[in-house]
Amino acid sequence: MVSPRARLVGDGVENPANALALAEAARMFAVPCVFRDSRGLAGHVPDLSTVDTEALLGGADPVVAVDNAPGAESVYRAGTVHGGASIVVGNERRGIRPDVLRAAAKTVHIPMPGRGVNTLNVATAAAVALYYLLDADGRRRPRAPRPESHRPALLLAAPRDHVEAGSTLRSAAAFGWQSVTLDDREKVWFGTPRPVRNEARAAARSHRNPLRVVPAGDAWSPPPGGRVVVCGPDVDGPPLHRTELTGPGTTLVIPDGDGWEPVPGAEFARVTTPGNVGRYRLLTGIVLAEAARQLGARTGGVPRPPRRGLSFGSGVDLTVPPDADLVQPWELTLY
Template sequence: MRARLVGDGVENPANARALLDTAAMFEVPCLFRDTRGLADRWSVERGGRPLPTVGRGEVPAPVVAVENTPGAGSVFTARPPAGRPSIVVGNERRGIRADLLSAAALSVQIPSPGRGVDTLNVASAAAVALYYLLGATGRRTPRSSRSEAHRPAVLLVGPRDHVEAGSALRSAAAFGWQTVGLDDRDKVWFGTPRTMRAEGRAAARSHRNPLRVVPASGDVHSGYERVVVAGAHVPGPPLHRVDLTGGPRTALVIPDGTVPEGVGVEYARVDVPGSDDRYRLVASIVLAEAARQLGIRPTTRPRRFAYESTLTLVPPDSDLVHPHELLAY
């Protein structure tokens, strides 16, 4: 066992199931520190397995916190501590609790320069963290300048689930893409029923996501000088050893299922030990590696507000306004 994945305070059972699938993809155990009632909402019938939990003070050390917190290093360059680390991801809105953050031997963040959306779905974040912390050796050197000029076009081909598609689009926006092509051959995104549309857009964080999603053809040679097909069931060298950049004349194709073929097409394999691979997880890893090769770095985030002094009480002769007096206005 190389590591373990821990979800701290995860609330949504769907995200918990996705985290279990993430752990299965990397063949590591998954535990949940349930501080927000996940167990009460968990259904073995829907989840497919019992919910494995760990007590508040029982997360095994050393702890690696995946959190956008001041001082956190880039997951692209971090080295996990020796031993069998607990790689921890946090609550969907509040992140990792302070007690576990303070106990972490290492804190890492996933560089995400996106506008409007700058975080990944919790399972996608876990997949990216596990990919870089547990492997991906022999990585290509990132570009040092003019990264945006080398950003490839992204084409998502045939996603089979609307929520998986939405989460993949959220990742694309978080890693800085402004436009993504979508070959919607299974009709999960365009012209869908209202409920499906609402769920997919919620997964994509469409209310804050400026990403432009355009219908695209599955013809990988359409208008591109170079095509790279990347995925978990793709033949070819490991993902992090293939040049995924090249500018808008290069298409980075991420299929869900059938692998597009063609003369001159290059392939890049997401090399993971397990066979359970959700589309959002694979797509997020591919997009993260493309962003890493572009030279994306952690953003500078403001530190939490700190008081410089205590409050001073008003002098006794000052006029005070009591709440009940405001009711007269």
């Protein structure tokens, strides 16, 4: 059943693969998906549902723009939407067109604490926005101050698709992770050719904050005394946003499907949506957003010096495995 509560609108989206992923994000939340097609998308996507400017902006239903535009409020604090709202996401390079931003009842952004990548894939952004704008009630209070000392480690477990893995790594960098462990048993990342653009190579050298992707090895086990929280749609546990996802010694595991055997003693956090949870990037985007939300924002503008001794996070950072893969921010924005 399709909910009349909202619809997802892609404004000027140009990549057909992103359009299909957006339709999947909408299905996850049982809302319709339409496109204001200013970039010839209909020529590449059969049976595209479209909306024109008059129908999008001229009606009585509220428009909620999802973009990191100046003055946008945090999606975590925006409250839930009502009354057939159009939730609009924008073009992969240019974002939402100005006429939508002007007409919007509100504009929300997904806070991006990462240094290097400051946007999500458009379909991932849509899934995160729908998660918070349509529900996620009874959320835990965010932490802060000193969120970084509580950032959980992250294990991506057996992603089955190269693009979904890349898109997830982009999300991880944008949400502030500097290191991610990847169980690549499906062989989608290490040793496979990644999209390389020569013109971007020079730019890559100037970036100082690559994402470190560490192979999990054959028998991954959590650090001694650590807590493991397995997050997914099919696990038996409390809702994601009511589960503590942060804290020193915590590892979040996000399996792609059910091919990953949880370690003994693991806890579970369930990602529930009105429709079936779609592709991996949408699931991981929601989990990482919720963990970042729970971490909270750093208070004050001046970063604190590191404390004496090792926190769990800094302990992880100081160990640079020789087989780690450094992925540059420019490369992540291709996903």
